[in-house]
Amino acid sequence: MRVVVQARRAARQPAWRGIGYGLLLALPILLFLVSLTLGLYGIDVSDVGRILLSPLWPNLADDIPDAAQTIVLQIRLPRVLAALLIGATLACTGTAFQGIFKNPLVDSNLLGVSSGAGFGAALMLLIKAGTLQVQLAAFAFGLLAVSLAFFGSRMYRTAPMIVLTLMGILIGSLFNSLTSLLKYVADPLDTLPAITFWLLGGLTGVTWSDIPLLALVTIAGSLFFWLIRWQFNILSLGDAEAIALGINPDRLKLMIIVVATLMSAIAVSVGGVIGWVGLVIPHAGRILVGPDHKRLIPVSLSLGAAFLLLIDNVSRTVLPSEVPLGVLTGLIGVPMLIALLRRNRTGW
Amino acid sequence: MRIEAQNISYAYRVGKPVLRDVSASVAAGEVVYLLGSNGGGKTTLLSCLAGILTPTEGHVLVDGDDIRHYAPGDRARRVGLIPQLHVPAFAYSVREIVLMGRAPHLGLFGSPRHADFEIADNALESVGLARFRDRTYTELSGGERQLVMIARGLAQQCDTLLMDEPDAHLDPHNQLRVLEIVAGLAEQGLSFVISSHTPNNALMYANRVMLIKRGRLLAFGPVGHTLTEALLSEAYDMETEVIYEELDGRRIPRAILPRRGSLR
Numbered sequence: 001m002r003v004v005v006q007a008r009r010a011a012r013q014p015a016w017r018g019i020g021y022g023l024l025l026a027l028p029i030l031l032f033l034v035s036l037t038l039g040l041y042g043i044d045v046s047d048v049g050r051i052l053l054s055p056l057w058p059n060l061a062d063d064i065p066d067a068a069q070t071i072v073l074q075i076r077l078p079r080v081l082a083a084l085l086i087g088a089t090l091a092c093t094g095t096a097f098q099g100i101f102k103n104p105l106v107d108s109n110l111l112g113v114s115s116g117a118g119f120g121a122a123l124m125l126l127i128k129a130g131t132l133q134v135q136l137a138a139f140a141f142g143l144l145a146v147s148l149a150f151f152g153s154r155m156y157r158t159a160p161m162i163v164l165t166l167m168g169i170l171i172g173s174l175f176n177s178l179t180s181l182l183k184y185v186a187d188p189l190d191t192l193p194a195i196t197f198w199l200l201g202g203l204t205g206v207t208w209s210d211i212p213l214l215a216l217v218t219i220a221g222s223l224f225f226w227l228i229r230w231q232f233n234i235l236s237l238g239d240a241e242a243i244a245l246g247i248n249p250d251r252l253k254l255m256i257i258v259v260a261t262l263m264s265a266i267a268v269s270v271g272g273v274i275g276w277v278g279l280v281i282p283h284a285g286r287i288l289v290g291p292d293h294k295r296l297i298p299v300s301l302s303l304g305a306a307f308l309l310l311i312d313n314v315s316r317t318v319l320p321s322e323v324p325l326g327v328l329t330g331l332i333g334v335p336m337l338i339a340l341l342r343r344n345r346t347g348w
Numbered sequence: 349m350r351i352e353a354q355n356i357s358y359a360y361r362v363g364k365p366v367l368r369d370v371s372a373s374v375a376a377g378e379v380v381y382l383l384g385s386n387g388g389g390k391t392t393l394l395s396c397l398a399g400i401l402t403p404t405e406g407h408v409l410v411d412g413d414d415i416r417h418y419a420p421g422d423r424a425r426r427v428g429l430i431p432q433l434h435v436p437a438f439a440y441s442v443r444e445i446v447l448m449g450r451a452p453h454l455g456l457f458g459s460p461r462h463a464d465f466e467i468a469d470n471a472l473e474s475v476g477l478a479r480f481r482d483r484t485y486t487e488l489s490g491g492e493r494q495l496v497m498i499a500r501g502l503a504q505q506c507d508t509l510l511m512d513e514p515d516a517h518l519d520p521h522n523q524l525r526v527l528e529i530v531a532g533l534a535e536q537g538l539s540f541v542i543s544s545h546t547p548n549n550a551l552m553y554a555n556r557v558m559l560i561k562r563g564r565l566l567a568f569g570p571v572g573h574t575l576t577e578a579l580l581s582e583a584y585d586m587e588t589e590v591i592y593e594e595l596d597g598r599r600i601p602r603a604i605l606p607r608r609g610s611l612r
Contacts, residue, residue, distance in 0.1 A: 102437040230459035234451050236438055241431055243400045245504070246424030246452030291438035294459050 024288065025298060028084055028305040035080045035313050036072055043068050052077075074208070082206040082270055083312040084305040085218040087277060089267040091304020092225050093260040094278025095285065095296055099232035100253050101165060107278030108264040110165060111257065112172035114275075116145025117268040119175040122182045122195045131205065134198070135269040142265035145171050150257070161239070161253075200324030201272035203312055210270050221263040225297050228252070232293035274325050276333030277308055283340045349373045349409070350508050350539050351397060351427060356406035358392050365404070367392050368563045374508060374539045379530065381550035382543040384560035385584055390543040391432075393560065394510045397541060398429040410508075424452035428506040430497045432513050435486050442488070442496050443481045446471055449503030464503075471502035475529050491522025498529060508539040515546050527553045547604040551575055559583045575601060585612040 036048045043051075047064055051072045054061035061069060093108035101110065109115065120141025124134040149171040153164040179199070186192040234242050235249055235256075242249040268274075281304045282296070288303075289295040308325075311332060315323045351374045358367040367389045374380050382390050395401040396408055399415045408415040410426050418426070428449070436445075446468040447460045454460065460468070472478050475495040480488070485496060494514050501509040514530075515523040523546070530540055531553055544550060550557050550571065557574040559566040561583050567574045580588040587610030591603040 099438075104437060227457040230454070231451075231456065233440070233444065234448055237436055237448065240395070240400050241429070243420065244398050244424060244427075244429035244431075245448060246421035248420055252456075286438070290444075291440050292444050 021289065021295065021299070025302045028088075028302055028309065031306050031309050032080060032084065035083075035309055036076050038313050038317050039071070039076060041068065041071050043072060048072055078208045078211050079203050079206045079312070079316075080309060081211055082203050082214060083309040085211075085214050086203075086267040086271045086274065087281075087308025088222060088301045088305040089218050089263045090274060090277040090308065091281035091285075091300040092222060092297060093264050094304075095282040095293070095300040096225055096232065096256055096260050097278075098282050099236045099293060100256055101161065102236055102238060104283065105279070106165075108260050109172065109275075109278070111149045111168035111261065112145035112175060113142040113261050113264045114268050114273045115172040115175040115179070117142035117265060118199050118273050119145075119179045119182070121198050121269070121272070122179050122186075125194045125198060126182050126186055126191050128191065135210075138269035139265045141175070142268055143261060145175055146257070146261045146265075197324060198272050199326070201274035201326035201329075202315070202322065202324050203271055204316075204322055206270065214266055214270050217263055217266045221259045222301055224259050225256075226301070228256075229297035230294045232297065236293075272326065274308070274329055276329040276337075277304055280329075280333045280337045280340070281307055283337060287340060350376055350411065351541075352409040353393070353397065353403075354407045354409060356393075356396055356403035356408060358389075358396055358401055359404050360392075366563050367396070367403070369406070370560070370563075370565045371406075372558055372565065372568050374541055376507070376539055377534050377537045378555045379534045379540045379542065379553055381554035381557045382541060382560065383545075383547055383550060383557060383583065384566075386545075388560045389563040390560060391512055392563075394429065394512055394541065394543055398427055398510050399423050400429070421452040424504065424506065426506050427508045427510065428501040428504045430494075430501055430509060430511045430514065433490055433493055433497075433517060439484045439486045441481070442472065442477065442483050442485050443468055445485045445496055446499045446503050449500035449505075452504060452506075467505070468499075468503045471499040472496075474502055474533070475499045489522070490517050491519070491525055494518065494522075494526050495529060498526070498533075502533070507537070508541070511540060511542045513543055513545065515544055515549055523549060547575060547580060551601055551604060571601070575604060580604060581612075586610050587612075 033045055033048060036052075037043050037045055047068065050061045051064060051069050054069070090108070097106050097108050097110055098104050117138040120137035120139070121134050124137045129137075146168075149164065149167040152171070153160055153167040156163045183192060183195055186195055231247065231252060234245055234247050235252065239249045281300055285296050285299040285303055289299050311325060311328045315325055315328050353370055353372045355369050355371050356367060357365050357369055359365040370393060372380070382393065384390050392401065396403050399408070399418070399420075402416060410418065410423065415423060447464060449471070450460050450464040450467065454464070469478065469481065472481055475498050477492065477495055477499065480492065480496070485493065488496065498509070514526055518526065527549060530542070534540055554571055556568065556570055558568045559574055559579055566583055567579050575590065577588055577590050580590070584606070587607040589605045589607055590601050591605060592599040593602040
């Protein structure tokens with residue numbers, strides 16, 4: 001299947017383009033401050049700012065009630081940070097996979113990382129293990145699924161990328177079947193809802209203890225993608241051309257797959273399976289700044305972070321009880337993708 | 349010699365070589381045409397010369413050194429490949445495509461800077477497409493895309509460009525448009541190896557011609573010695589006629605024509 005994305009090219013003045021680009025990159029920071037004010041307990045932006053700075057200037061937030069400080073620092077802040085980090089991971093790994101697989105219709109789950117992670121988490125939830133075990137199992141099985149797909153594809157010498165894609169889909173289906181089996185045997189009053197809820201994704205249970213590792217992996221991985229961002233252009237031309245242009249595509253792609261898998265596995269282990277972000281955001285990015293990965297990678301990071309944070313805000317504020325993230329990303333992401341594809345004149 | 353193949357063979361599967369004991373060389377400023385039937389090994393030979401495939405036997409020398417001893421970027425600063433026309437998955441602008449030719453000059457963490465933009469724009473200027481800079485590559489015509497690929501090869505600043513069937517899918521006007529640019533660049537010292545199914549273009553633009561048949565080199569030499577009725581008939585397994593033109597008492601080959609119903 002040949003898929004060509006005809007991104008509409010903005011014919012604006014370079015100065016405006018520079019400002020627009022800057023605004024795009026600043027979007028998550030603005031949204032970050034606004035998000036901390038949202039919730040049942042209303043706190044305005046200036047108070048949020050003072051609370052955030054209070055660890056540095058101890059007396060700054062003395063007149064703000066302790067409850068507000070606790071809500072911002074202990075409940076909303078870790079959750080908002082997790083949304084930013086996971087959103088950035090999903091979008092930039094999606095962009096990376098679309099680039100190296102030369103296919104704008106894939107995301108980082110192409111090699112089965114989410115399917116594996118979902119199975120690992122479901123297994124732990126079935127035996128009623130603790131949160132930490134659930135996260136560890138999700139991470140481990142996410143890596144296992146991708147490793148199986150990768151080493152499975154090495155059995156064939158010809159067309160390794162196509163075989164790798166096929167293996168990823170096969171291994172993903174295998175783990176999805178196993179997860180279905182677990183759901184089938186799970187207790188419908190107890191463990192089944194827990195599994196179902198986890199598989200839909202959500203940031204309800206995020207605490208500060210989740211943040212350090214997630215932040216470390218996401219920031220390190222994003223930095224790597226940011227540094228090699230222009231090479232995605234070369235890789236998207238295909239192996240033969242990349243070699244002719246002096247790039248070693250096998251080694252570079254392997255590095256990208258390893259980094260993207262680590263990032264995705266940790267993101268899924270914290271936030272559950274959150275679909276659509278990795279597919280929709282790269283397309284939105286291409287419409288805004290064009291297909292050049294030099295700009296697309298930074299914009300994906302920023303848009304992905306902003307998008308998931310926005311969705312999570314909707315998830316925790318709009319209805320009295322929380323709507324699972326995976327449901328909302330689909331409900332909002334699918335119409336968005338349809339609209340984008342229409343504007344985009346995508347040709348098959 | 350810029351680039352030299354020494355007795356190279358290549359087999360995708362053991363025991364089934366698609367290229368057997370081929371030797372050839374390309375000098376500075378020379379246009380070498382590579383003719384032969386489908387599946388005869390033309391693309392494989394170009395891939396070996398570009399360093400994409402490593403010959404199972406024999407050596408490819410670039411400026412006297414084995415191509416395998418070059419670092420990938422180093423090699424790509426000497427030999428460039430323009431593949432058969434295809435549509436990339438993403439709608440890059442013409443300038444972005446040409447800038448990709450700068451890859452061997454930039455490190456893993458590098459991306460094009462001001463000087464690279466200038467080189468890319470100059471390359472587009474040399475193929476006459478300066479005003480196409482901000483157009484979308486995938487929306488161009490075949491001839492224009494071929495010229496953009498040549499511009500990418502120029503931005504690569506290598507001294508040999510390998511072109512895989514640049515005249516395929518192009519109307520006669522656009523074939524000439526591309527090949528005139530090639531001839532002009534060859535006069536400035538750039539070397540070309542061009543695979544093709546259009547012997548008449550070889551007649552017009554080649555300095556030397558390689559005829560390949562089932563992986564073996566049938567002939568390699570100046571146009572007058574290779575584009576003969578006997579050799580062409582042998583290469584394509586059909587009777588082929590060469591039409592000559594008398595000019596100042598010399599016979600100059602003007603056209604190569606197959607004869608109907610003469611398949612062997």
